[in-house]
Amino acid sequence: MANGFEAKLNEYAHLLVEVGLNLQPGQTPRLAVPVECAPLARLCVEVALDRGARDVVVEWTDDVVTRQRYLKADQEVFSQFPEYQKAKFDWLLERGAPALSITGGDPEALRGVDPARIQAWQRASAQPTRPYYDAMSANRFQWTIGACPTQAWAEKVFPDKRGQAAVDALWEAVFSACRVTGDGGAPARWKAHIEATARRAKRLNDYDFQSLHYTNALGTDLTITLPEGHIWMGGADATPAGVDFVANMPTEELFTAPRWDGVDGRVYAALPLALNGNLVRDFYLDFRGGKIVDVHAQEGEEVLKRSITMDEGSSYLGEVALVPYDSPIRNTGLLFYNTLFDENASCHLAFGSAYPNCVKGGEGMDEQAQKAAGLNQSLNHVDFMVGTRDLSIVGTTRQGEQVTVFQDGNFTF
Template sequence: MVSEKCLRQYAELAVRLGVNVQKGQLLVIKAQVDSAPFVRMCVEEGYRAGAGEVIVQWLDDQITKLDYQYAETPVLQRVPDWLTAREQEFVDRGYCILHIDSSIPGIMKDVDQKKVQQVVTARRKALEKFQNYTMANLGQWSIVAIPNPEWALKVFPQEQPDTAVEKLWDAILASVRIQDQQDPIPLWEKHNRQLSERNDWLNRQRFAALHFKNQKGTDLIVELAEGHLWEGGCEKSQSGVVFNPNMPTEENFTMPKRTGVRGKVQATKPLSYQGKLIQNFWIEFEEGKAVRWHAEEEEDALASLIQFDEGSAYLGEVALIDVDTPISQSGILFYNTLFDENASCHLALGRAYPMNMEGSQSMSEEEMKAKGCNFSMVHVDFMFGSDDMQITGVHADGSEVVFFRDGQFCIE
């Protein structure tokens, strides 16, 4: 049984180091209804940290599935005025947002993918202008996760439900550096410093491209955007507040050049997308665009992601992660991107993060595009790292540096 002390530490970590709510600031929490006990702890921690107001928005995967099964597509596509007005009010008030993920892998497996695509596209178009609030770090945001029985049994299928949930709790808490006898905040501060030092090294290199290669089928050139910046660990909002967007996190990531990706990438972990689990897939790129792909399971879901909009066939992120991270060493497949991406090098189809381009705050969208930034309504990570991955950094003059070998950084 997970102790109340550990749960309190987790809630405090999410609020004070994750979103780092400021005195008088509005804190919005989005969470599944089944996570109510932990959400209440986060609400209390928010107020104790100085939040002026805490608003909880409840979600329910089971009800969402029922909506798709029974409601007509035009009904689900509609975004009422009150919803956009609410989002605008949050932005105007300079809010921070904490996502507490407790989704069920594969829950939408039997739902019509075309219907899901139509609804998601309509809703994202209606709310697109608010996406930049987090993508450009206008305010603080963070994502943490807690178990549910369905997810836990997917991860530990041989266990009884209660045991599976307990084991998943143990794995999650270990991944965010929570132990009974130790304060996790100093551990996170040390971890952030280590990621920052690696960012500094990568930024000094000014690589023009990265060449990924392993024995599983990946042979991929990823050119990097002009003025790219490596980030990872804690970040700063545009008002200067330090926060941790993903907990856990182990990555150093930057912006690919939109038209500069070529070759084949073989995924090494399943991808959960819109409630469907895409398994054993590969993608081939030419001039930055995904032109061929195949998946052994849920290929239609992969196709709908790649074809979501004009930018979803291009990359918006490339992230580097050692295979000896705590999540990777656990040997657990979480079936959840928040965790699985931190066990493996990964790429993201879709929108790039503006913070990964130097001077982006003063650029127009067209100016950013000219330097190689990709735009889309989606941003979906998929994993392709392996224990035999080699990464070669290529400088503008053609000189090369192997800085990642056998799945690990080999920086001297």
């Protein structure tokens, strides 16, 4: 698929930099990318520099090296965040460096690794990098997440294929999900998609729901209270300077923040969760007064428990997202084992931090004010999928009117 592939890869690189990141002249973006994805990385660097970037900071990631470190490095390594790493994040933050992250690693790269080591590193790295990631979640600079198939990931998605055949098949799925055909028309298709998403977000905001009630045959029976002044968002975001960008490519979701203390009931996951290099399967979470009070998983329970206890806020929800069951990604029939794709194939929730811009004026609030407004505070943010073919979501407005938002897994409007 050489010729067609090259045209699509080139269009995809342009899409990530020009539409996703909407890179502005004079900016210095940060590009985090797996080593196996060097061809895409080189194209992104070229597009960025041609667009007027001052420079590009490239960070290579390697699942094999990461696994070896977790298995064999000194224990103290995972409880100390290097000063040079902190200086780098401070440097990026000072310059408002846009961030382009490329996912594509092995979903089970850390299978068998001691979860305590993973948690120790998460805790050690979270606080020094928090100013940077807080600024990112508040959209103070552009950021976007894309994907690049690697062999380990591709063979997980296509277990009947091996090697390049699996990678080729996954590339076609990625291109399709991102509206890339090789004809150069992806930006126009994304413009239409973003406009349609904005219209549906306006409809949700006009309802001004007080709560949402989720039920399905799996056993989900969950009530989520929404903060006063909550905002449904989706499609494009914007920085304070008015620079539009698309944080996730692909994206099909409309999302907002729940009240951190306003979640009650049980929710069952609809899809496996790729979490910290492991897979968590067939799990449910019980909530009371907003807090996760019980968790059970058929596989990966310890990894899940470690994540929801990383800090106090990790045991509360920070995001509510609506995605129709009949979304383009779900209709591929593929399980991607990658949150970027699977969350856009299913309604999902996230435990951990909320996005400040999901409440009116939230970006300008300090942490205490954000929490008072209902926004959860955490160093963690983990999406998990809850959408099913029979999912029902009924919203109750602040005037007491009940509105069926989802029926049989899809929007009613």
